[in-house]
Amino acid sequence: MKIKNLLIYSIISSFFLLSLISIWKILVTLQGLKLENFNTQIIFILGFLFSFLNIFIRERLNFIVKFLFFAFIFVYVDGFLISKLPIWYNIGIVFILYFFASKTKKYNYKFLKNEHSTQLILFDFLTLFGIVLFSFVILFPFYMMLVTSFKTQIALLINPLDFSIDFNQNIKDLFKSYFVIFTSYNFGKYILTSSIVSLGTVFITLIFAIPAAYAIARLNFFGKTFMSTSILIIYMFPAIVLVIPLYTVFSQLGLRNSISGLLIVYTATTLPVAIYMLQGYFKSIPKELEEAAILDKLSWFGIIIKIILPLSIPAISSVALYVFMIAWNEFLFSLMFLDNPNSFTLSRAIQYLSGDAETPRQYLMAGSVIVTLPVLFIFVYFEKYLVSGLTAGSVKG
Amino acid sequence: MANIKFSNVGKSFGDNKVINNFNFLGKDDEFLVLVGPSGCGKSTLLRMIAGLEQIDEGEIQINNEVINEMHPSKRHTAMVFQSYALYPHMNVYDNMSFGLKIEKKTKEEIHTKVLSAAKTLKIEDLLERRPKELSGGQRQRVAIGRAITRNPKIFLFDEPLSNLDAALRAEMRVEISRLHQKIKTNMIYVTHDQVEAMTLADRIVILNNGNIEQVGTPNEIYTNPDNIFVAQFIGTPKMNIFKINSENIISNNRINILGNSISFSGINLDKKNYYLGIRPEHLTFNGNQEFNFTPKIELIENLGNEKIVYIVSENNQLCAKISSDIQINNTLGFNLKNVLLFDENGLRIR
Numbered sequence: 001m002k003i004k005n006l007l008i009y010s011i012i013s014s015f016f017l018l019s020l021i022s023i024w025k026i027l028v029t030l031q032g033l034k035l036e037n038f039n040t041q042i043i044f045i046l047g048f049l050f051s052f053l054n055i056f057i058r059e060r061l062n063f064i065v066k067f068l069f070f071a072f073i074f075v076y077v078d079g080f081l082i083s084k085l086p087i088w089y090n091i092g093i094v095f096i097l098y099f100f101a102s103k104t105k106k107y108n109y110k111f112l113k114n115e116h117s118t119q120l121i122l123f124d125f126l127t128l129f130g131i132v133l134f135s136f137v138i139l140f141p142f143y144m145m146l147v148t149s150f151k152t153q154i155a156l157l158i159n160p161l162d163f164s165i166d167f168n169q170n171i172k173d174l175f176k177s178y179f180v181i182f183t184s185y186n187f188g189k190y191i192l193t194s195s196i197v198s199l200g201t202v203f204i205t206l207i208f209a210i211p212a213a214y215a216i217a218r219l220n221f222f223g224k225t226f227m228s229t230s231i232l233i234i235y236m237f238p239a240i241v242l243v244i245p246l247y248t249v250f251s252q253l254g255l256r257n258s259i260s261g262l263l264i265v266y267t268a269t270t271l272p273v274a275i276y277m278l279q280g281y282f283k284s285i286p287k288e289l290e291e292a293a294i295l296d297k298l299s300w301f302g303i304i305i306k307i308i309l310p311l312s313i314p315a316i317s318s319v320a321l322y323v324f325m326i327a328w329n330e331f332l333f334s335l336m337f338l339d340n341p342n343s344f345t346l347s348r349a350i351q352y353l354s355g356d357a358e359t360p361r362q363y364l365m366a367g368s369v370i371v372t373l374p375v376l377f378i379f380v381y382f383e384k385y386l387v388s389g390l391t392a393g394s395v396k397g
Numbered sequence: 398m399a400n401i402k403f404s405n406v407g408k409s410f411g412d413n414k415v416i417n418n419f420n421f422l423g424k425d426d427e428f429l430v431l432v433g434p435s436g437c438g439k440s441t442l443l444r445m446i447a448g449l450e451q452i453d454e455g456e457i458q459i460n461n462e463v464i465n466e467m468h469p470s471k472r473h474t475a476m477v478f479q480s481y482a483l484y485p486h487m488n489v490y491d492n493m494s495f496g497l498k499i500e501k502k503t504k505e506e507i508h509t510k511v512l513s514a515a516k517t518l519k520i521e522d523l524l525e526r527r528p529k530e531l532s533g534g535q536r537q538r539v540a541i542g543r544a545i546t547r548n549p550k551i552f553l554f555d556e557p558l559s560n561l562d563a564a565l566r567a568e569m570r571v572e573i574s575r576l577h578q579k580i581k582t583n584m585i586y587v588t589h590d591q592v593e594a595m596t597l598a599d600r601i602v603i604l605n606n607g608n609i610e611q612v613g614t615p616n617e618i619y620t621n622p623d624n625i626f627v628a629q630f631i632g633t634p635k636m637n638i639f640k641i642n643s644e645n646i647i648s649n650n651r652i653n654i655l656g657n658s659i660s661f662s663g664i665n666l667d668k669k670n671y672y673l674g675i676r677p678e679h680l681t682f683n684g685n686q687e688f689n690f691t692p693k694i695e696l697i698e699n700l701g702n703e704k705i706v707y708i709v710s711e712n713n714q715l716c717a718k719i720s721s722d723i724q725i726n727n728t729l730g731f732n733l734k735n736v737l738l739f740d741e742n743g744l745r746i747r
Contacts, residue, residue, distance in 0.1 A: 286480060286482065288478045288480050288482035289484060289485075291449050291476075291478070292478065292482040292483075292484075292543075294448075294449065294469050295448075295470060295474075295496070295547075296470070296495050296496035296499055297470035297496060297500060298499060302499070307484065311485060
């Protein structure tokens, strides 16, 4: 075994453990626990010792036994001996230790013998660091949003920096903001409007984009190259440049404050990217398939419906998802074109509420949670389609 | 039963003339193989018959009916593509029945047609599978099966075996031959592989740069090539060609080559340059040939059943193909009947 590998492994892994526990401690402080100090040195030394000992005990002791032993000593030293902290804090620590122990499971005597094992360890832990830190940075605002939405007006005024959730109040009080925004602030209507606008945009965009993308991918017509290259030119104009002329036009046409007006603008802005993504995918579908279909007596329309569409479901669903997210989150155009609360979309409604000094902050945050959740769920669920759809066009698959 | 007739057919892509004044008359039920180097226009010709390419000049007739303007699906042809072109989202049964369903045939008719095609190709137990669950050979069978269900007058094969490995290719070649014997329909088969051409064809059309070099049975093409291109294209290793100039010509019917003087009867050598060809398999080491010479052996490739001997002689690179049980010695010989003479433009002098 290489001493260098062993040392590097122990140091990196104890840093990792330290960062995990520090994040936990930050979260705990936000929950209202008073920590005198972070015990950085002790955690580091313990982490180092355990990673070090792990290598030597590895084959002789069962993983669970070893982990329990490790966790017991750690909790005893860190939790009880030094800081005297509540049980739930220590349970969190035990979970973190379990995660840590299972991540370091594969590093054993044999593994450290490899020349390049330092690099492997470094990359493994860098990935873990990245994941942990990023998720912390990204999830923290969500956490704040969620916590604020569960608070009462008084609690917010007493201590605005308290990020704990008071689980002792009853369910009705806890979700009070959510009830209020639906009853007094009409959020049900906004959700309906947003859904109609977003789904409508997806539908209309796909209806136009599929034939257009097919034409650009397969047919020869005058101005084809010009058209396919200039599709994305609309993205060179900042939306704010388009807003003002559109505002005057829409005012004269009476399209302001109407869903159909928004549908027109959203379709126009999402269509180029939709066409661009789809035509890339259509080009990757072998031409012979269509030729075989022609010999099977299929018309052009039939080819699109029966051959192209079933084969491009991943691309189409990723385009649909993308368009839905843009339309759902869109703010600038809805801000400009909508000024009657009856036709507000969700994002416009949130802005309207936040502009009003009378609106309590927790309602605003509850509204934001409502806006975020659908997109979040859709994204998490369809993520696999999205990724495969986005790359599918580039590689023949 | 169908006969196909090409009259003055031409095709160009932009300025590039791919097929030039193509004239040909097919026979009923024959297995026709179009063969040539890549870029010779053979696939384009096939796609023109299928209707996937516009016919720029001239006309193609099937059973005396001009098909130039006819929709691809009405030409009674069925095509088997190199990449199989099976619909990935349908199972084998749906792939084979797709065309029939679009023609709105009854369910029973579709079922009997698909089953009989599947039986012919021995793919009955694959009918429920998707194309991605099939091996290359099975996919090829399904592609052929799909063509059979269309009940075409002419089958068109566009290099159908080139995506398969060598063993499978040999197996499928036999299958296709058997299929032709069984269903007795016109087949037009495009390939660049001369073995496929020689083994499958009733007649071979050798193409080069969009022109027909020679049409004939495999045997005619091999034994009696019209020009150097055909002579070299068919046969592996390719035919040895010697350039003959005024130094080699002794008199108006005698040529001096490889230390031998060869006399031809009924030929008047009045031009400056000629070419002389001998196939590698006609050079032998047994010493009792009409003409013999001492070879300078450069390299011997042993293929197990035969050896390929590379020889340098009088600035010519030669090669001989001999059976591996023959002893290699100092006398290599050939007979006059195996010597082919070509004029300076590469045309055969008979």
